[in-house]
Amino acid sequence: MRGRGGATVRPSVLKYVRVRDYLRSLVTHELAVGDAIPSERLLCERFGVSRMTVRQAVDALVVEGLLAREQGRGTFVAPTKLDLEVRLASFGEEMRRRGMEPSSKVLAAEQVAASSDIADALDLLPGEQVFYLHRVRYADGEPMAIEQTWVPCGLAPGLFDDGAPPSVYGELRRRGLEPDWGEDTVAATEVDAQDAELLGLRAGKAVLRLSRRTFAGEVACVYSRSSYRADRYVLWVPLRAPRPALTPRSTEATG
Known part of the structure; x- marks a missing residue:
């Protein structure tokens, strides 16, 4: 045939x-x-x-x-997978956009000294103080991701005075810092035993690991590392055709 x-x-x-x-x-x-x-x-x-x-x-x-x-x-x-579109929005904002109710379990909310890699990501010196927030993120009561977040203490004094804020981005906006761009790296890897238990997975199952540097203008204001359940997410990246490069007109043409 x-x-x-x-x-x-x-x-x-x-x-x-x-x-x-x-x-x-x-x-x-x-x-x-x-x-x-x-x-x-x-x-x-x-x-x-x-x-x-x-x-x-x-x-x-x-x-x-x-x-x-x-x-x-x-x-x-299997449960329907959510598209993990790379956009500058908080987990809560994303889940509400999909009609799901977000919630969190705070594992740690403390002030710590920045290690070399965290300091580098936030344009700080090693040892400078940062706020560290470690959470399990849920949608409609189901664990979806584990998130670690670091914020320079100098940008948000007293960030944890009333407990961990429900939205770090929202708290920064309230303080006059508008996260308006960022850069992500995404990799697929196997979940370790500790994170597997938090996500309700077996050790060795696949997760999507996303590292993000978020900026307010030229200021690096947030660094985060997240592990998303690969059985509930598929990475979706919108594409567009390349645009012609913009070149200045010559003196003769303008003149």
Whole structure:
């Protein structure tokens, strides 16, 4: 059998695609989050295929994030992933924009001496005092991310006097500092045992680690490191076509 462009398509590939597309439709239109998919035996009987073909189809949907395997229990419909769009907004602002209720569990809120890497990120000298805030961030009661934040003490005196503020960005705005740009680095890695427990994951599961330097004008006002559950987020980056470079008109043209 030939596919597009005259390429030969093996019958086994077509069987795998049929099973995969059936499961995708089932997940999208009939099953709810947490529901189990039909057993391998039932799928083999329905489509007249081998267990290997069924497993290949299920594997593809696990990779896509539509299904999740739980060892010893089976395969279930995975929670919908949120797009982690890189924008300068607080976690709370992002969750409310999506119609979810944010909350936090504060693990630490203290004044500490900046280590070399933190001082470098905030344009400080090592040892200068910074506010350190360590939180688990929740959406509708489910742990979504772990966040560590550092703010120079000189920019926000008494930041923790009334406890940790619900929004660091909001508190800086209240003090006349408007976070208006930043720079992020994003990497995928495995979660360690301590963070896994806080996020409700097994150690070794994937997380998205985001490091952000936030500026108010030319002032580095916040540095943060966040670990987002990779089973609940997919990185979304908007793109646009490059614009022509702007060049000044020559003296003859203006003159």
